[in-house]
Amino acid sequence: MRQKNSIGKYTDDLWRKIATETALEVQILLEKWQLLLLGLIFQYIHGLAARGVHYLHRPGPVLQDLGFMILPVRLRLFSFSFPNVYDMMFRQFLLQWTFHPFIFHSKRFYTVLIWRRMLAFLVASQMLRIVTFYSTQLPGPNYHCREGSELTTLPPPDSVWELLLINFPQGVIYGCGDLIFSSHMIFTLVFVRSYLAVCRCIKALAWLMAILQSLLIIASRKHYSVDVVVAW
Template identity: 65%
Template sequence: MSLYVGRETPKLWKRISAEITTEVNLLAENWKYILGGLICQYIHGLAARGVHYIHRPGPVLQDTGFFLLPELGQERAYVSESVFSFVFLSFILWTFHPFIFKTKKIYTVLIWCRVLAFLVACQFLRILTFYSTQLPGPNYHCREGSRFATLPRPDNPLEFLLIMPRGVLYGCGDLIFSSHMIFSLVFVRTYQKYGTKRFIKQCAWIIVVIQSLLIIASRKHYTVDVVVAWYTVNLVIFFVDRKLPEMPDRGIGATILPLSKDVRMKEENIKLVNGNSGDPVDWRLRNQANGKVNEDSSVVHADVLEGV
């Protein structure tokens, strides 16, 4: 066991180093898109904070989801947040899996460029929607009598520009449509296209459906907020994805993504980053040894016939 670990550690480090080199070069070419997407996330946060200032509490509107689903109560409001946190963190970890695993289909920088493009388009529509009409928030802290239902006017611009985590959790007024559903649907749709495990894809969709019901049962959104998110986010992703360039293939026989016009990766990096040795003989031997290609994955292992 110790001999095996000793042999695998240098290979893992080489794989991580090669992936870091590739991603750094991709980041150098695409940093404007990443930065622009992050700035838009901040602008979306400011817009949500701004609508909280003009939110006015009132009677909770009649809602079919509230009638059909039992109310979880304020003490169990963490349930829906826990499900969302699981989806959020799981997706982030998956986008960084090429640094560790031999099987890989995506480039981390490029996948985040696409994800941020989807998020920005959806959040732009969301800002237009919740500023058009402010509904009385159904959440417990947004109802009449709560000190969080409205925000006092800021004393200085810095107070408005500084977004605190507490303000994110206790926001009111930014209802149509659900931001939680935007993130969850973007993440699941992205994994649906670029993920390799069919079982995880099926589970992801089930989890998103459960999260939709939990959001309504927790009275964090009206049913219309969730329903509008389902068709709006999917339509936005469908049309935006058609306009974006397709992701480079990292599968069998694929060449490495060119990092610049004048720079080529070394042969060792090609083997480690692309997940193949580039030798046709190795592929023949590998196919004979395995017998078949895993149907859940369109990618291959990097180290061919290790230890032979």
């Protein structure tokens, strides 16, 4: 009976905390929603810019790359785990940031504020990225960006809507030309840095996953090594 009372008390306290934190988060959201909305809108603008440079991409010989020499083509089989590693990191950090204040007793941050700050850093990095990949267009090293592939250069769009819709998600997965510097590494490093600012319990694992993803990006030939180095 005492155990049931303890469980019931814990459940009541948990729901009370969730209700209190939700009310606080909603209040902060009503005050800070403008920058959050701008950050989310810019994610579309960044995707639109990456789609636009694909129309300008021209295939050519893959550049000499030290990372490609160290991680040869036969490791391409292992590179297919790259999307899984990225998705796992994204979901882990998403859940941690979003639900940490609602469940754990140690109150260190607000969900709205951490997302607001994270989006601000992403927007700044993505603005620099757009400038760099439009300034210097390299032949894509990915297999669908090489000569002979139907996806290496896009035909002119039939309408403005074809460009604006950016063919999501295929247009993101099979893009070419948006190389310097790696968007995946931008997200990963912002995630890791933001995560470590609020939770240091798995610091070594977070950095290990970031390094592993860097190697998988190069092994999959999604980017040249310089794209990953510049992102870091």
